[in-house]
Amino acid sequence: xxxxxxxxxxxxxxxxxxxxxxxxxxxxxxxxxxxxxxxxxxxxxxxxxxxxxxxxxxxxxxxxxxxxxxxxxxxxxxxxxxxxxxxxxxxxxxxxxxxxxxxxxxxxxxxxxxxxxxxxxxxxxxxxxxxxxxxxxxxxxxxxxxxxxxxxxxxxxxxxxxxxxxxxxxxxxxxxxxxxxxxxxxxxxxxxxxxxxxxxxxxxxxxxxxxxxx
Numbered sequence: 001x002x003x004x005x006x007x008x009x010x011x012x013x014x015x016x017x018x019x020x021x022x023x024x025x026x027x028x029x030x031x032x033x034x035x036x037x038x039x040x041x042x043x044x045x046x047x048x049x050x051x052x053x054x055x056x057x058x059x060x061x062x063x064x065x066x067x068x069x070x071x072x073x074x075x076x077x078x079x080x081x082x083x084x085x086x087x088x089x090x091x092x093x094x095x096x097x098x099x100x101x102x103x104x105x106x107x108x109x110x111x112x113x114x115x116x117x118x119x120x121x122x123x124x125x126x127x128x129x130x131x132x133x134x135x136x137x138x139x140x141x142x143x144x145x146x147x148x149x150x151x152x153x154x155x156x157x158x159x160x161x162x163x164x165x166x167x168x169x170x171x172x173x174x175x176x177x178x179x180x181x182x183x184x185x186x187x188x189x190x191x192x193x194x195x196x197x198x199x200x201x202x203x204x205x206x207x208x209x210x211x212x213x214x
Contacts, residue, residue, distance in 0.1 A: 005032040006123050007051060011069060012058040012085070013038045017108075021056070021115075028116055040064045044072055052080045054123060057102070059086040059093065067093075070100035081200070083122050085115070095207060103200040104128030127166055127203050152193070159186045163199055164206050 008031060010018045018036035025031050034050060037043040040061060046052075055073075059066040066084055073082065084097055084105045094105050103122040106115055118128040152160065155176070162172035162183075169187070173180040191197060194205045 005030055006053045006119075007032055007034045008119070009034060009043070009046060009050075009052045009055045010036040011038075011043045011055055011061070012036070013060070013062050014058075017058075021112075024112055025116070025119075031116075031119065040068055040072060043069060044076070047073075047076060047078055052078075054080055054119065055082045056085045056119075057082050059084055059089045059097070065093075066097055066102075067100060070097065070102065074101070081122050083118060083128065098129070098200075098207060099204045101200060101204065121166075122200075125199055126168065127163070127199050129166060129203070152190075155186050156190055156193070159183055160190060160202065160206055163187070163190075163202055 008025060010022060010033060012018050012021075015038065018038075022033040022036055025033050034052065035046050037046055038061075043055075055069075055078075057066050057069055061069070066086075070082065081103045082101065084094075084102045085108060086105070087108045089097070089105065097105065104118060104127055106118045106128060121128050158176055159172055162175060167175070169180050169183045173183045176183070187202075190202060194202065194209075196202050196205055
């Protein structure tokens with residue numbers, strides 16, 4: 001990341017949460033909360049007129065939910081990242097949100113410092129998901145019919161497994177005892193083979209197509 005502050009939008013129907021989290025994040029280096037919205041329509045209007053790098057999104061937005069936001073973001077061609085910040089969400093809904101493109105799921109009862117860590121990880125292109133939740137999601141997805149896939153090499157399978165576990169390139173390289181540049185090259189092969197552009201999309205594809213490998 002550069003010295004430029006990452007622009008964050010809070011989308012949550014609880015004003016107290018938006019206010020307290022906004023003040024907290026504004027004290028963090030490199031982060032700037034540029035707005036807060038309670039409804040889907042407010043979020044749409046804000047995104048139409050402001051540049052946003054990351055949306056912190058609550059799942060329950062009253063009569064609407066996070067899935068509605070993700071559909072709206074897709075329709076708007078929003079290219080920023082989305083981190084789901086919620087009091088609770090079922091594995092089914094969490095899996096659906098991952099498939100729709102969220103870069104992670106953060107629970108509101110976790111410490112504020114953990115939220116900052118999650119935000120920085122997501123901004124660096126990584127995926128933030130509790131491993132117990134991720135495994136639970138993968139287990140439920142196993143029950144669904146498999147989707148025809150392109151075969152992955154052994155190296156691609158191992159790198160994909162590392163990405164699914166939330167590991168950084170260096171950690172994957174250490175596990176495989178290869179160079180970090182080799183991991184980066186394999187990641188590019190995975191992106192090309194699966195037709196995705198980033199790690200969060202790769203996790204989504206792993207859930208949909210390569211469940212037996214993770």
